[in-house]
Amino acid sequence: MKALVAYFSISGITAGTAKSIAEAVNGDLFEIVPEKPYTRGDVNWMNPISRCNREMMGKKDVPVSGRVGNMEDYVIIFVGFPIWYGCAPNVVNTFLKGYDLSGKKIAVFATSGGSGIGKTAEKLAPYVSGAEILDAKVFKTAGDAAKWAADLI
Numbered sequence: 731m732k733a734l735v736a737y738f739s740i741s742g743i744t745a746g747t748a749k750s751i752a753e754a755v756n757g758d759l760f761e762i763v764p765e766k767p768y769t770r771g772d773v774n775w776m777n778p779i780s781r782c783n784r785e786m787m788g789k790k791d792v793p794v795s796g797r798v799g800n801m802e803d804y805v806i807i808f809v810g811f812p813i814w815y816g817c818a819p820n821v822v823n824t825f826l827k828g829y830d831l832s833g834k835k836i837a838v839f840a841t842s843g844g845s846g847i848g849k850t851a852e853k854l855a856p857y858v859s860g861a862e863i864l865d866a867k868v869f870k871t872a873g874d875a876a877k878w879a880a881d882l883i
């Protein structure tokens with residue numbers, strides 16, 4: 731199964747996990763980068779008026795820089811991100827909305843400061859309509875994530 735590993739990461743933790751998954755499944759990597767990069771202040775999640783807080787609370791679209799030009803080639807897409815306020819950052823939703831993913835398999839992986847996966851998969855479902863979400867998990871180590879991914883392929 732040809733795999734894409736699409737991920738968003740601010741401080742590099744999810745990026746490391748994504749790279750291990752891509753190696754484990756021999757997949758292609760795509761970094762989801764917002765058109766307008768986040769500054770340090772933007773991602774201060776304790777500040778109720780920081781950019782990330784306003785985006786998440788307002789359920790705002792966050793435009794993505796660049797595109798996956800060959801999405802039709804992939805059978806399975808691993809989608810990774812840090813948990814933000816208990817779910818996926820809006821830029822991930824905006825990324826997913828930009829493609830026809832019907833018939834594809836989606837595997838969701840996340841890193842967090844301690845939160846579990848919660849209702850992350852249910853909340854992502856509207857943005858991947860027609861696709862099947864195989865699983866969604868928070869990982870503490872890149873090694874655990876790589877094993878999980880290899881078993882899904």
Ligand SMILES: Cc1cc2nc3c(=O)[nH]c(=O)nc-3n(C[C@H](O)[C@H](O)[C@H](O)COP(=O)(O)O)c2cc1C
Nearest residue numbers: 739740741742743744812814815816842843844845
């Ligand atoms: C805006 C924002 C919101 C966050 N919300 C949560 C949260 O609800 N629960 C949690 O356990 N960690 C939360 N975190 C911490 C990140 O999920 C965690 O540090 C993650 O591993 C960072 O991944 P990255 O290095 O790929 O950006 C939040 C971090 C940020 C910047």
